[in-house]
Amino acid sequence: MDKFIIKGPTPLKGTIPISGSKNAALPIMAAALLADDVVTITNIPRLKDIYTFNNVIRVLGAKVDFDEDQNKITIDPTTVGHLEAPYDLVRKMRASFYMLGALVGKHGSAKVSLPGGCAWGPRPVDLHLKGMEAMGIDISLEKGYVIAKADETLKGGKFRLEPSSVGATVNLLLASVLKAEEFVIENAAREPDVVQLCRVLTQMGADIEGIGTDTLRIRKVDSLSGAEISNDPDRIELGTFMIAGAMIPGSDLTLTGGNPEHLGEFTNKLRKTGARIEVEEDTIRVKAPDQLKPVSIKAEIYPGFPTDLQAQWATMLTQAEGDSKVTDNVYFDRFSYVPELVRLGGELDVEKNTVHISGKTPLTGASVMSTDLRASVSLVLAAMAAENTTEVLRIYHLDRGYESLEKKLNAVGAHLKRVDD
């Protein structure tokens, strides 16, 4: 299993290009299965999750060609014939559960494994299933699989998501666009990934009203055409590197090809730490302040502070002078990174869904390990700010969600070495 050996502290200076978004790509790759023709998507990152998703799509019978040099995927959905996503693939990645909406939405039948456990607490799919039932889809559970069946046309209806869920909104959109006479999703997720999916579906011919709002009204169309789509940049990668630029003393980072508007209230919060941020179109420059100020945040659904950036933020706050808090109101126990940061010298204490941070504490290298994607990248941030050498174990999590991480960071002055353990 690969690990990183990281030497710190190193100021980060230079330019990092932002890759295409993983979480935005997966829904549109699933949407491609609804089309009657070939769909091509550019700005697709070379990530393990994308390769896994390609395999899920191939198992169904679709043809997938990933031109890695061009970051371009071509999906031919016309050969799909096997309407089942097996446990082996779904357990590797929760987003494979999007196959449920895509298959039942296009073919009227699907058998998809329940996603199973995950590293940061229970992540149910009850809303996906109840929403589909409200639409008129017949749902049953059998030996860990969800079996969905739908008539050619469904009456539809109305379903309120409580809480608002990205995954459930995506699955209900995929299931309804070709099937439901009229289906209304209330309290729908408004995350940029969902907005992009709605736009793509509309480009393919779908009828969706209320895009970008929390009420989506979907009316059935008879077919969806192929399309050429450019995927959004990765907002979480952008936010992670913005934190790196603010956190590590002496840093001056320029991030190109990103979209800070997709980060909700994040950028303004980062300004409050004293970080100097200049935005010009898709170029964002972040300069570290002489001394970071402690700025507490609460992760909320979009446009609130993204839960996928709270671990990185708490890591940065170990270097701010004073006490602060990070609360996660989306996922209540997403704090597996905390004991590892404590091993590096941080003073952090978890109470319910809040971590209390006392700064500033010097960080010193140690061996650390993490159990999920965002926790892992937080340990990389901490290691770049720490004295001496830090070993970050189990970096396969990072390969799921950060394209060429060590290449990008080493190009701006970091010292990351990948070693096969």
Ligand code: UD1
């Ligand atoms: C997606 C993102 C993930 C991000 C999360 C929140 C992908 C592949 N993953 O995950 O990186 O952290 O959004 O922005 O895009 N819930 C239920 N029942 C359900 C579904 C969700 O109670 O059926 C709850 C969850 O427990 C959570 C909240 O809804 O408290 C939001 O979760 P959701 O938006 O569904 O997250 P994901 O789509 O799984």
